[in-house]
Amino acid sequence: MDKEKDINKRFKMAVERNFDQSAGIYDTFEEKYHLFETLTKKLCELNAPFAPKRVLDVGCGTGISTLCIHKSLKKPPIIYAIDISEAMLIKARERLTGKKGIYFVRGDAEKLSIYFHEAFDAVFYTASIFLLPNFRESIDQACKLILPGGVLAISFYAGLFNARGRDAFALAFPDLKYQYGTVNYEDLMKCLAAKKRFRTAQFDYRFEISKEYLFDFLSIPAQSAGVYPKVPYIERIPMIRDLCDKLTGKVRPLFMGWKFVVSRKA
């Protein structure tokens, strides 16, 4: 195996482990703030009028995005939802119990063509694309699965900002290099721009967050692992507390930023 493949494999195993550890805390965070539901809802709204018959939810996690897609559409579509983490999928299956036409698959988002052979009207990556080291492969496969007129809908974590839109992490900790996930947003946009049959639009979404919000967000194991990858979870918590104190002490007000990307196939 060449070096890059080996690094990617290790990264994916770490992501799987981190999300296996995150399922409970992830849902506790969501119950308090409804972040992931809001992101999916906004993505659905950006696609309006939108009446897909078949949807693929890539990196469905605990099913928050899956349920939101199901609820947001007048006629609920058939949804296939895939995730690499069994612990996240257990929660997703519980959340969607009793809902018809929803199928969960445990698998790797970079191997969509192995699991799916039918076409979709929409493929969603809500808060997941930046976790895929070989995201181009996943996007290539997703684009082939999308029907003409169908969409690729993505929410992408853009980071933390001050009121002027400057990177809050860089302002507060000039020596700490931090990028959540493995994908650079500009690389994602270049990848989409190269898809000749797709027309891509992007939107910014920013909102003010409190110190408590930041602490709760970074306390999700999969989030704090992005900041302190080598430190065991239990030891990360006081470090995260300290980081939140310093960050919100230096940057006030503090904003969280997301990008929405909608790419329509001709």
Ligand SMILES: C[S@@+](CC[C@H](N)C(=O)[O-])C[C@H]1O[C@@H](n2cnc3c(N)ncnc32)[C@H](O)[C@@H]1O
């Ligand atoms: C931040 S969560 C988002 C979950 C969900 N879409 C939501 O909106 O709540 C990201 C999810 O992507 C999944 N993921 C990461 N890498 C993956 C991969 N290679 N294949 C499939 N799922 C993956 C993680 O296990 C996690 O459940």
